Amino acid sequence: MAKLTIDDLKKIKEKVHSEMALREGDRRVKITVHMGTCGIASGAREVMDTLLTEIEAAQVTDVFVTTSGCMGLCSREPLVTVEILNQDPIKYEYMNPNKMRQVFKRHVLEGEIQTPFVLAKGAEKTK
Amino acid sequence: MLELAQHILDIAENSIRAGAKLIVISVNEDTEKNLLTIDINDDGCGMKEEEVKKALDPFYTTKTVRPVGLGLPLLTDAARKSGGKLDLQSQTGRGTKVTATFRIDHIDRQPLGNIPATLITLIAANSEVDFIYDHRHNGRQFKLDTREIRDEIYDVPIYHPEIIKYIRNIIEEGLCEIETEA
Numbered sequence: 001m002a003k004l005t006i007d008d009l010k011k012i013k014e015k016v017h018s019e020m021a022l023r024e025g026d027r028r029v030k031i032t033v034h035m036g037t038c039g040i041a042s043g044a045r046e047v048m049d050t051l052l053t054e055i056e057a058a059q060v061t062d063v064f065v066t067t068s069g070c071m072g073l074c075s076r077e078p079l080v081t082v083e084i085l086n087q088d089p090i091k092y093e094y095m096n097p098n099k100m101r102q103v104f105k106r107h108v109l110e111g112e113i114q115t116p117f118v119l120a121k122g123a124e125k126t127k
Numbered sequence: 128m129l130e131l132a133q134h135i136l137d138i139a140e141n142s143i144r145a146g147a148k149l150i151v152i153s154v155n156e157d158t159e160k161n162l163l164t165i166d167i168n169d170d171g172c173g174m175k176e177e178e179v180k181k182a183l184d185p186f187y188t189t190k191t192v193r194p195v196g197l198g199l200p201l202l203t204d205a206a207r208k209s210g211g212k213l214d215l216q217s218q219t220g221r222g223t224k225v226t227a228t229f230r231i232d233h234i235d236r237q238p239l240g241n242i243p244a245t246l247i248t249l250i251a252a253n254s255e256v257d258f259i260y261d262h263r264h265n266g267r268q269f270k271l272d273t274r275e276i277r278d279e280i281y282d283v284p285i286y287h288p289e290i291i292k293y294i295r296n297i298i299e300e301g302l303c304e305i306e307t308e309a
Contacts, residue, residue: 004297009279012293016283033252037198040137041128049244052251056288065286067252069144072192 027085028062029108034079036070042077043096050097051080054104063108076119082107093119130240131165131229131309134202138167138225139249139258141198145171145223149257150249154239156231156264156309163211163229163236163309174217182215202227209236231309239309243298246271250294251286260298262305269301 033039033048048067055063073079076093082103083089090113092103099117106112128134135152142150147169155164174182181187183203188196202225203213210230217223229236246260250273260271271294273285280290 004293004300006279009276009290009293012289013280013283016280016287016289033248035136035140035248035252037137037196037201040133040140041201045133045136045241045244045248048248048252049241052247052288052291056292059288061287065252067140067143067248069140070190070193074193 026062027064029085030064030066030083031108032066032068032081032083034069034071034077034081035067036074036077038070038074039077039079044078046097047078047080047095047100050100051104054101058104058109060109073119079119084108084111088122090121091119092117128201128205129237131205131237132240132242132245134198134205134227134237135165135167135242136245136248137198138202139169139245142167142169142171142223143249143253143256145169145173147171147222147256149259151259151261152246153261154242154263154309156262156307158231158265158308161231163231163239165227165229166224167226168222168224170222173219173221173223175219179215179217182217183213199225205229205237209233239307242302242307243295246298247291247295251291254284254286262302262307264305264307267305269298269305271298271301 031051033044033051035044051065078095080092080095080100080103081089103114103117107114139150139152149170151168153166182199185195185197185200188194190196199215206213206227206229210233211228214226246258249258257273262269276294277285283290
């Protein structure tokens, strides 16, 4: 592969700019991969890497990805929370790259919650 | 943790929770000295002197959701097992610096692992934080500074899939060029 240069980055910027002009570009979905020590040791980084690769392959720009710390359910890691606009957040447990691919394709893109992997629906309350 | 790149991600995530806006990650492989050094430096809220003293205790944490804090103790253990050590310096309001050293040829040293995945995770998920990654291998250097990328892309978000793909490629190219061994 040819060496990437700043010019390549400028071309990407121009391409993205022209695409952004054609749509609203709002964030429709927020996906949080829980990235505490327990999550990382259980494979959260691989889950995140898979998610980013899927987003890239699907060429969607309305999905926003973030990380959070440990929420105290270390034995159920890796945990992923999917929040679709105007819907309750869904927390998925024991995630791995294959489950992440399935959740992304079926839930995030098609709106079908993947019940077998669900830990909880709704936001947790912390003291 | 199975690889040092996961420890780097874990410590950098601590920096993000501490409100850091710039995180500098340095990796230095010096095969002549048989020394691998990992340095993570942030400008977060820092720790008080008493907290620094307790930070390497696995049963000390500032979190309320669980009674343990394993990130730094696990990295300390990984360093000690391979003939190295961990040094922690922090000042309230100034930031924190974690330095871990390892003997490169030690049989118990964890591999450096998937650095691109660690950096991409940090950059894509924390668009408000800047990262500098500086990797040296026997005098050769690869450096990534997200501030320089931000200057070029202007109003395009750094987490845009096309930008993330570009960053992933330059990290992989850069690490390949300096022929990392760890």
